[in-house]
Amino acid sequence: MAKSLLVVGSIAFDSVRTPHGEAEDVLGGSAVYFSVAASFFSPVRLVGVVGEDFPDAFRQVLQSREIDTAGLHVVEGGRTFRWRGSYEGAMNEARTDEVHLNVFGDFRPDLPEAFRDSRLVFLANGSPVTQMSVLEQVEKPDLVVADTMNLWIENERDALEALLARIDGLVLNEGEARMLTGRPNLIRAAEEVLALGPKFVVVKKGEHGALLLAREGEGETMAEGRLVCPLPGFPCPEVCDPTGAGDSFAGGLMGHLARIGKHDFASLRRAMAYGTVTASFTVEDFSLRRLEGLALEEIEGRLRQYSDMLRLG
């Protein structure tokens, strides 16, 4: 049975330059990419903050989908978070050229009463203190997944560890997994993340896909006491702009879990595949452009194609 899905994170104006062109002041932010990606599969409850400069056209992108914007807080006289970045060559890493946190710098998420019964929660990248404050406002979620980044691993280690003890899943990238655990081997790093609390961890590897490691659930066993699934990236010949790929991946993953209402290992694996193909559309154009024009059937089609590619039997 489908379950409610909440996301809390950033909403931004992005300015991006890649070898394929540039885009100025376009809609971005972790919570936005997540919401739009997840909304193909499930209604989404969005909590975030913007300034008075946030245009109706951007709000419309969210409201035209099954995204409940009751938690979209507008700060009077404030300006929206702005990020400027660029990519070169194989576009594996974003270079941040400019950041203005603006109203996002003082973001203290306050969940609308109606969002407090959310069953699935995604805490997009943000301070672990803020992430924890969100968690405390949700009554009894079935599944809480968080993203994090190098900044918090380095500067908010204690708060991050406190959060890890409370969440079900952590999503982070390869370099962050190594930084968090000090283990160069990715499987070992993922194992150590599990030792910090979460039941599962998803390590994002950009164009190389993702790795899922989970503790055994009921009726699930594996020789070495853990369940593992490596998935390759979906082969994308047209990568225009990788911005938002990670959050779209998380959105597809959580959206699918909300849709099917369960999260055993086989479901997580399939959800990771949905995340992978959803993100493969995001990168085909700047901002949310590709997702805006997309139909669920196209995602399902690419999922079948992906699944066929991996059929070894």
Add this chain to the structure above:
Amino acid sequence: MAKSLLVVGSIAFDSVRTPHGEAEDVLGGSAVYFSVAASFFSPVRLVGVVGEDFPDAFRQVLQSREIDTAGLHVVEGGRTFRWRGSYEGAMNEARTDEVHLNVFGDFRPDLPEAFRDSRLVFLANGSPVTQMSVLEQVEKPDLVVADTMNLWIENERDALEALLARIDGLVLNEGEARMLTGRPNLIRAAEEVLALGPKFVVVKKGEHGALLLAREGEGETMAEGRLVCPLPGFPCPEVCDPTGAGDSFAGGLMGHLARIGKHDFASLRRAMAYGTVTASFTVEDFSLRRLEGLALEEIEGRLRQYSDMLRLG
């Protein structure tokens, strides 16, 4: 029906240092890793050159398996190829600390008469001029696959292009694929490799797995006129020494193709999976140590495990 398999390449004394220890003057070389890996699946015909210093114990490693060493040429008074290298951190790249080509520097492979009817041929990394000279000594092979490297891409471009026009498949790593084609996107790079002649290309990505791209064969079609299969690396928690992983991968791949006697796209995909799991054993110890003690059943077991990990249905 099984087919004969020939490999021509280097035979070396390796000295390797990794975060897990070191090994001095151990058996190595592309043709050795390839032969031992392939010999789990099929008899192998090996052509290579060594010096008088090549010990019986090393010869024994080859002869104790189904590896025909009739093409193992010993140069009187010569010394065997020596390589010294090291790996750090996540061990994604070897640093070459010392190279002595010795007898391999003058290697002009001369195929034993009995090897000239080989049906599957693997031209391990070497000068494209030398690789072509081997090809000209084989009567009518069904499938010729070559490996190459940055050195030849930069310095022997014409000879390499002449070779590409004559072979069926090319195996190379990510950085080499980008260097050969000037395309940062890996799918585009692989497509351009196909435009240079080969019917298929396998791009090796180390711990991140491999990408197979093939032109349509008979009865095989795909929307975009090409067949593609991305496979993740097998998750290895114990990577001791990555040396020889690429050649073991190629050995498992070609060995399986020789065993089944066909090379349509589905067979190539499955062969790539065999290459992946075979290489996942190689890296668990220095030199050929892990492969020496291995049974085919262990490879088949890991292949089933890998195949299950990728089952998304």
